[in-house]
Amino acid sequence: MQLTQLLKERRSVHRFQDREVPIELVTELLDTAVWVPNHKMTQPWRFVIVHGEGRKRIAEISRTAVGKRERDPEKSKELGQKFHDKFMAVPMFVVVLMKESPAITVREEDYASTSCLIHNFSLLAWEQGIGLVWESYPLLSDNAFRTALGIQPGERAIGSLHVGYPEQIPAAQPRIPAAELITIIEST
Numbered sequence: 001m002q003l004t005q006l007l008k009e010r011r012s013v014h015r016f017q018d019r020e021v022p023i024e025l026v027t028e029l030l031d032t033a034v035w036v037p038n039h040k041m042t043q044p045w046r047f048v049i050v051h052g053e054g055r056k057r058i059a060e061i062s063r064t065a066v067g068k069r070e071r072d073p074e075k076s077k078e079l080g081q082k083f084h085d086k087f088m089a090v091p092m093f094v095v096v097l098m099k100e101s102p103a104i105t106v107r108e109e110d111y112a113s114t115s116c117l118i119h120n121f122s123l124l125a126w127e128q129g130i131g132l133v134w135e136s137y138p139l140l141s142d143n144a145f146r147t148a149l150g151i152q153p154g155e156r157a158i159g160s161l162h163v164g165y166p167e168q169i170p171a172a173q174p175r176i177p178a179a180e181l182i183t184i185i186e187s188t
């Protein structure tokens with residue numbers, strides 16, 4: 001697939017087929033995705049891949065976290081179950097972690113590089129027929145979630161990528177043409 005087509009046709013995918021994503025392929029794609037520009041070559045990232053039975057860890061934590069939002073015990077149970085099932089329907093989670101530098105400039109630049117890496121991965125996956133959505137839900141900073149995934153102090157979860165073979169590809173959301181956003185300066 002041409003890069004232009006890949007960029008324009010990639011979509012964030014929320015519904016997946018009940019089909020395993022090969023972990024070797026994901027590892028290979030991540031190994032390519034890390035080839036991003038990275039000021040001072042800090043390479044601050046690492047990845048936690050959760051799949052198979054491992055998903056129960058995230059699903060149970062989400063059940064508890066979401067259940068707390070509802071006062072009514074019956075509604076709380078219902079909502080918790082809904083989120084548990086929603087998480088169990090995701091074939092694979094790739095949680096992208098970034099070591100947070102105490103220096104704000106480094107931290108911002110590292111976030112930029114890590115975002116490039118995530119998009120690289122997203123495009124590489126799309127090329128293989130695999131879809132994902134970059135999720136940034138509050139669960140990422142939940143203590144139970146951090147503990148379950150072995151996230152260390154000083155590490156920030158930048159995104160939880162829900163990965164799988166698409167069941168449904170959402171329609172494109174239109175973009176403002178860049179031509180409308182360009183300021184050209186060509187004289188003194």
Ligand SMILES: Cc1cc2nc3c(=O)[nH]c(=O)nc-3n(C[C@H](O)[C@H](O)[C@H](O)COP(=O)(O)O)c2cc1C
Pocket residue numbers: 010011012013133134135136137170173
């Ligand atoms: C930093 C970041 C955080 C995001 N967090 C979420 C999220 O929490 N939940 C979600 O459904 N989509 C999330 N998205 C995906 C966007 O909603 C999605 O990219 C946007 O709607 C455009 O759709 P497209 O990716 O299909 O073009 C996030 C994207 C980025 C870049």
